[in-house]
Amino acid sequence: MKMRWGAGLLAAALIFTATPQAQADEVISSDIYEWVQSTSRQNYFFNKQHMYFGQTDKGILDANIILVPSLRTYDQVQIQDVIAKRRWKMQSTEGYNDLVGTAEYLRIDLAAGTVTVTKHMDLDSDWGVLETVTTPRTIKLADLSEKGVEGVFYRTIINYAYKHVDEIAARTEKVKHAQLNDSVKKDLEKLKNADAQADTKAADKDKKDNGKDKKDKKDDKDKKKQDK
Numbered sequence: 001m002k003m004r005w006g007a008g009l010l011a012a013a014l015i016f017t018a019t020p021q022a023q024a025d026e027v028i029s030s031d032i033y034e035w036v037q038s039t040s041r042q043n044y045f046f047n048k049q050h051m052y053f054g055q056t057d058k059g060i061l062d063a064n065i066i067l068v069p070s071l072r073t074y075d076q077v078q079i080q081d082v083i084a085k086r087r088w089k090m091q092s093t094e095g096y097n098d099l100v101g102t103a104e105y106l107r108i109d110l111a112a113g114t115v116t117v118t119k120h121m122d123l124d125s126d127w128g129v130l131e132t133v134t135t136p137r138t139i140k141l142a143d144l145s146e147k148g149v150e151g152v153f154y155r156t157i158i159n160y161a162y163k164h165v166d167e168i169a170a171r172t173e174k175v176k177h178a179q180l181n182d183s184v185k186k187d188l189e190k191l192k193n194a195d196a197q198a199d200t201k202a203a204d205k206d207k208k209d210n211g212k213d214k215k216d217k218k219d220d221k222d223k224k225k226q227d228k
C-alpha cells in the first residue's frame with residue numbers, strides 16, 4: 001500500500017494543483033495553510049495549525065526552536081524539471097508523471113539563524129508519497145537574499161511565529177505537553193519584542209524609501225528645468 005502524507009496536516013477538501021495564487025485560495029484551506037508567495041513555477045505554503053515550539057530533553061518548551069510543516073505545489077514545467085533531474089541522476093521516476101508538489105518538515109533555530117529540512121516528501125495527486133528523504137539539510141538564513149524566494153519564504157514563517165507567540169506556545173503546551181517555567185515565559189516575551197522591533201525597522205525602512213523616492217522625483221524635476 002502506498003504511504004500517504006499525514007491526514008492531520010491536510011485540508012480535507014484540498015485539490016492539489018499548481019495554480020496561481022488567485023486560484024490557490026479556492027483549493028487550499030486558509031484556516032490551515034498560510035500562503036506566502038507564488039512564483040511562475042511554485043506556490044509556497046506552511047501549515048499554521050501544526051506550528052509548534054521545540055522542547056528540551058526534559059520536556060521544557062524551547063522558544064528558540066520552531067517546528068512547522070511546509071507545502072509547495074508545482075506547475076507542469078517544474079514537474080518535468082524534477083523528472084529530468086531524476087533521470088539524469090539515474091533515480092526512479094515511477095509515479096512522477098503524477099507529481100504535484102513536495103512537503104517538507106522544517107526545524108528553525110532562531111539563535112543559530114538556520115532552517116533544517118528534517119524530512120522531504122514528493123507527493124502525487126492522491127497525497128501518496130513518491131519518495132521520502134530523511135537526510136537533514138541545513139540552510140543558513142544569512143546566506144539567503146532578503147528578496148530571494150527561499151529567503152522570503154523562511155523569514156515570513158519566522159515573522160508569523162513572532163506575531164502568534166502565545167497561540168503557538170499554548171498549542172505546544174496542550175498538544176505536545178511541553179512545560180513552561182519562568183525562564184521560558186521570559187524567552188517568549190523576548191520573541192514578542194523581536195516582532196515589535198521588526199515592525200519598527202520595517203516602518204523606518206518604508207519611511208526612508210519614501211523619502212528617497214521623493215528626493216529622486218525632486219532631482220528629476222530640477223534636472224528637467226535645467227535642461228529647458
